[in-house]
Amino acid sequence: MDRPAPDVIGDLPLTAAEPGTAVVVTRFGSGIQPSQIEQLFSYGLVEGRVIGVLRQRPVTVVLIDHTELALEPAIAAAIGVQPQTASTRC
Amino acid sequence: MSAIPSPAAEIAKGLTVALVGHPNVGKSVLFHRLTGSYVNVSNYPGTTVEVSRAGARFDRTAEVLDTPGVLALPARTDDERAATRALLDENLRSVVQVGDAKNLRRTLSLTAMLVEIGVPMVLVLNMSDEARSRNVHVDVARLERALGIPVFATVATGGEGVAELTAGLARSAVPRIPIAYPPAVEQGIEALRAVFQRHGFASALAPRGLALLFLAEDPEVEARLRERLQDGFTAALEARDQVRAAFAEPLPQILSRVRHHWAESVAETCARSERAGTPQTALRAGQLAIDPVWGWPILLAVLYAMYEFVGVFGAGTLVELVEEHLFGGVINPAVSGFVERWSPASWVTDLIVGDYGLWTMGMTYALALILPIVTTFFLAFGVLEDSGYFSRLSVITNRLFSLIGLNGRAVLPMVLGLGCVTMATLTTRILHGQRDRLIATFLMALAIPCSAQLGVVLGMLGAVSFEALVAWTLCVVGVLLAAGWLAARLIPGRRIPLVTELPPMRVPVAGNVLKKTAGRLKWYLVEVIPLFLIGTFAMFVLDRVGILPRIIEAGEPLVTGWLGLPREASAAFVMGFLRRDFGATGLFAMGAALTPLQTLVGMVTITLFVPCIASVLMIVKEQGMRIAAAMLALIMPTAFLVGGVVRWIGQLLT
Numbered sequence: 001m002d003r004p005a006p007d008v009i010g011d012l013p014l015t016a017a018e019p020g021t022a023v024v025v026t027r028f029g030s031g032i033q034p035s036q037i038e039q040l041f042s043y044g045l046v047e048g049r050v051i052g053v054l055r056q057r058p059v060t061v062v063l064i065d066h067t068e069l070a071l072e073p074a075i076a077a078a079i080g081v082q083p084q085t086a087s088t089r090c
Numbered sequence: 091m092s093a094i095p096s097p098a099a100e101i102a103k104g105l106t107v108a109l110v111g112h113p114n115v116g117k118s119v120l121f122h123r124l125t126g127s128y129v130n131v132s133n134y135p136g137t138t139v140e141v142s143r144a145g146a147r148f149d150r151t152a153e154v155l156d157t158p159g160v161l162a163l164p165a166r167t168d169d170e171r172a173a174t175r176a177l178l179d180e181n182l183r184s185v186v187q188v189g190d191a192k193n194l195r196r197t198l199s200l201t202a203m204l205v206e207i208g209v210p211m212v213l214v215l216n217m218s219d220e221a222r223s224r225n226v227h228v229d230v231a232r233l234e235r236a237l238g239i240p241v242f243a244t245v246a247t248g249g250e251g252v253a254e255l256t257a258g259l260a261r262s263a264v265p266r267i268p269i270a271y272p273p274a275v276e277q278g279i280e281a282l283r284a285v286f287q288r289h290g291f292a293s294a295l296a297p298r299g300l301a302l303l304f305l306a307e308d309p310e311v312e313a314r315l316r317e318r319l320q321d322g323f324t325a326a327l328e329a330r331d332q333v334r335a336a337f338a339e340p341l342p343q344i345l346s347r348v349r350h351h352w353a354e355s356v357a358e359t360c361a362r363s364e365r366a367g368t369p370q371t372a373l374r375a376g377q378l379a380i381d382p383v384w385g386w387p388i389l390l391a392v393l394y395a396m397y398e399f400v401g402v403f404g405a406g407t408l409v410e411l412v413e414e415h416l417f418g419g420v421i422n423p424a425v426s427g428f429v430e431r432w433s434p435a436s437w438v439t440d441l442i443v444g445d446y447g448l449w450t451m452g453m454t455y456a457l458a459l460i461l462p463i464v465t466t467f468f469l470a471f472g473v474l475e476d477s478g479y480f481s482r483l484s485v486i487t488n489r490l491f492s493l494i495g496l497n498g499r500a501v502l503p504m505v506l507g508l509g510c511v512t513m514a515t516l517t518t519r520i521l522h523g524q525r526d527r528l529i530a531t532f533l534m535a536l537a538i539p540c541s542a543q544l545g546v547v548l549g550m551l552g553a554v555s556f557e558a559l560v561a562w563t564l565c566v567v568g569v570l571l572a573a574g575w576l577a578a579r580l581i582p583g584r585r586i587p588l589v590t591e592l593p594p595m596r597v598p599v600a601g602n603v604l605k606k607t608a609g610r611l612k613w614y615l616v617e618v619i620p621l622f623l624i625g626t627f628a629m630f631v632l633d634r635v636g637i638l639p640r641i642i643e644a645g646e647p648l649v650t651g652w653l654g655l656p657r658e659a660s661a662a663f664v665m666g667f668l669r670r671d672f673g674a675t676g677l678f679a680m681g682a683a684l685t686p687l688q689t690l691v692g693m694v695t696i697t698l699f700v701p702c703i704a705s706v707l708m709i710v711k712e713q714g715m716r717i718a719a720a721m722l723a724l725i726m727p728t729a730f731l732v733g734g735v736v737r738w739i740g741q742l743l744t
Contacts, residue, residue: 034340035166039522039589041346042162044196054373058382059485059588065363066192066224068376068594070485072497072587 014060014071014079017053023081025049031078040079043069050084105152106180107259110173111188112200113159114593116216119602120188120246121156124148124256141172148256155180163203164308164342168519174303174310177207181294184262185211186255191221191243194228194361198353199346201237202269203303208296210262211239214255218243220594226363233360239263247599269352271302271345278305278333282326289322291315305330306342376595379482389486392479396470404466405545413458425449437634446633452626455675456619460542464614465607467509467541472606476598480505481590488588494571495578496521497588500530507538510614512704514538515712525583528717531709532577535701536725537570546674547693554686561736565694569732621704629665638664652734653695654741655688656680662692666699673699687740695733700725 017023025047028037044064045051052063060076062069071079107124109117121127127144142156157176158169165171177185187204189197197215204211215221215228234241240258244251271279282301285291293300293314303311304326316323334341378384426443433439443450474480480502488498499521507514511534518527518534539547551559578585632638638661645660653659659677666673677684677692684692700706700722709718 033584033586034343035522036586036589037340038166038342038346039161041343041350042199043589043591044193044199044350046347046350055377055380058380058385059488061377061380061485061592065195066190066220066226067196068373068592070380070481070588070590070592072488072589074587075589 011080011082014076014081015073017081019053019055022050022052022084024084026082027080029078032075043067106155106182107152107184107186108155108157108176108180108182109186109188110157115188115190116246117156117188121154123246123249123252124154164303164306165310171310174308178314182209184259185209186214187211188214188216191215191218191228192224192226195353195357198356199350202349202352205265205267206302207299208264210264212262213239213241215243216246219245228361236356236360237267238265271348274333274336278329281329285322285325289319291318305333306345372594376592379479380485385486399470400466401548404463408462409459412462417454417458422450441630446626446630448623448626452622456622463541463545464509465611468607468610471509472603473598476602478593478595481592484590494574495529495585496526497586499590503530504538507534509541511538511540511701512708515705515708523586525581526586528581529577531713532721533570533574535705535721536573536698537566539697543674546678550678550689551693554689558686558690561690562693565736566697569698617704648730653691654737655692656683659692666696691733691737694736695729698729698732
């Protein structure tokens with residue numbers, strides 16, 4: 001899958017990402033239980049993956065390849081992301 | 091449907107083809123294509139998770155197994171455990187991994203685990219049409235070379251690629267793909283291999299795959315090793331501890347990450363995605379359904395449509411047609427005439443067509459009153475399920491459910507509970523975590539009326555006044571929220587935040603909806619009709635030996651003194667224990683003898699009263715005898731307490 005290298009600007013929680021933008025997943029904070037990190041992994045939400053942010057209310061909804069995933073703010077806030085300014089692919 | 095009850099001799103020859111894959115990738119549709127079978131749901135040993143099994147169309151000696159959708163392996167949910175058990179216990183000819191062509195990376199992350207178990211396999215990239223419409227192009231030939239197994243692009247709904255798949259199944263191959271794990275993990279795998287060998291442990295699955303599943307804490311593999319290795323299990327645990335000690339992160343995450351990176355590297359060479367291609371209409375419809383502003387009017391519209399279809403058409407028109415005209419006018423008079431003519435004794439006549447007759451009460455209830463209501467309910471439920479709306483509903487109701495210690499996923503069993511609480515109790519398995527299942531089960535047992543009961547309640551209160559209906563709704567929802575709020579604070583453990591996939595919104599496929607409805611109706615009838623007959627028989631015996639009047643007498647202080655209902659209402663509560671709608675109908679039969687306030691008090695109490703026997707048995711099965719007893723001990727006093735309070739408030743206001 002053709003993907004440009006992420007252009008790193010800074011680290012922010014997923015909840016702060018603007019809807020309509022693409023971000024790179026950088027880390028999972030301690031606020032998420034290991035079993036839920038495994039669950040996120042199984043949806044393809046892993047470090048280094050570029051995801052699209054579809055909306056932030058009432059929950060965060062992201063697009064991972066062609067999978068829409070809804071995340072409650074408590075989870076989304078514990079996921080670190082970096083904005084991707086290069087062309088998006090999601 | 092040509093169901094094969096898995097004859098042991100055939101399985102021993104390895105004639106089973108197992109479909110394995112993520113949820114919502116079209117496995118069941120492919121199962122139908124391969125077998126001609128729509129529903130052949132059987133309980134898998136040790137669990138009630140549904141595994142379908144049927145004879146293959148393409149090979150009369152083979153059978154096809156449709157395993158529940160798995161998010162990932164190692165198993166973390168009951169569905170995943172059932173899938174692992176199928177892999178461990180069946181002597182498989184081939185594993186057919188069914189994946190979503192448009193989500194190749196995710197599909198391959200599951201492949202990465204399956205390739206390690208040493209079973210011949212093929213990969214099916216289903217929903218290829220959706221991938222094409224999203225501009226996702228997979229180089230199938232290249233992927234075949236990379237994986238060393240046959241790969242097929244299919245559109246199971248239209249049958250595209252299915253003939254190629256059945257013809258190519260014979261080429262199933264054991265993948266030989268080097269997925270390199272960190273050195274400490276590889277050392278752990280070798281140590282576990284040595285333990286297996288030393289203790290003479292053999293399995294149909296490759297030792298490397300078993301070792302990886304054990305390292306990732308798969309509960310089924312762990313249980314199997316504990317049982318089979320016996321003394322050697324300690325050595326296996328030590329080997330795992332050594333690997334764990336090499337990493338700061340939990341081992342399952344380390345292993346999962348390796349598989350994802352491998353999947354990513356394969357996907358990058360075998361697929362390309364030309365710009366964002368998700369169809370905007372489906373995406374927008376899905377987004378609108380969870381919009382903080384538009385989501386609620388859409389929900390109200392859905393609820394209204396459901397009320398019109400189930401409440402008005404099902405519980406009104408259909409019930410009237412079937413109960414009054416068909417049963418009341420034609421069938422029951424004929425059955426009564428026949429029995430009265432041929433019955434050897436009057437008690438036999440009473441047993442079959444008397445007041446508590448097996449036919450006139452039990453079967454008439456099950457077929458004439460309940461069946462039309464649950465049929466329409468399950469049809470409506472199937473439409474919502476197939477459209478992808480339910481996941482959206484879990485998003486917009488998430489905040490509400492957070493008040494009662496749950497997350498929005500609980501909306502599915504709760505709504506299903508409005509159809510049949512027994513079935514919904516089983517469905518609490520979709521919730522992650524025992525605490526969530528416990529709270530949801532308790533709340534459903536307490537305050538979610540099933541469709542049959544709801545039909546009777548709506549009919550009775552509707553005849554009283556709209557205000558009475560509103561008062562009943564407020565009482566029941568109030569108790570639900572208050573009990574949930576308390577339960578969330580009293581039951582130890584943390585609330586699990588919502589994480590849920592939102593499948594694409596699509597127009598429901600009639601075949602899918604009918605298939606699911608038929609499966610649910612079959613389950614319902616098989617469960618319910620015997621219970622109705624047992625319940626009716628119990629009532630007949632109680633009445634015959636004169637115990638019913640004594641129960642009525644014993645319940646008098648509570649029913650008459652506290653609730654202010656006529657003394658005969660005690661019988662309704664006895665019936666209510668057999669089935670809640672039985673109880674409601676017992677009150678219904680008293681009809682004009684009740685004042686509007688008595689009707690409201692009776693309906694509130696009977697709604698909150700213990701769930702039916704079938705639900706209680708299901709709670710025992712899912713939660714254990716101790717918890718089920720504790721729930722009943724809480725629910726019964728609560729029902730009478732609330733009923734009495736409603737009476738008291740009602741008297742103050744009138």
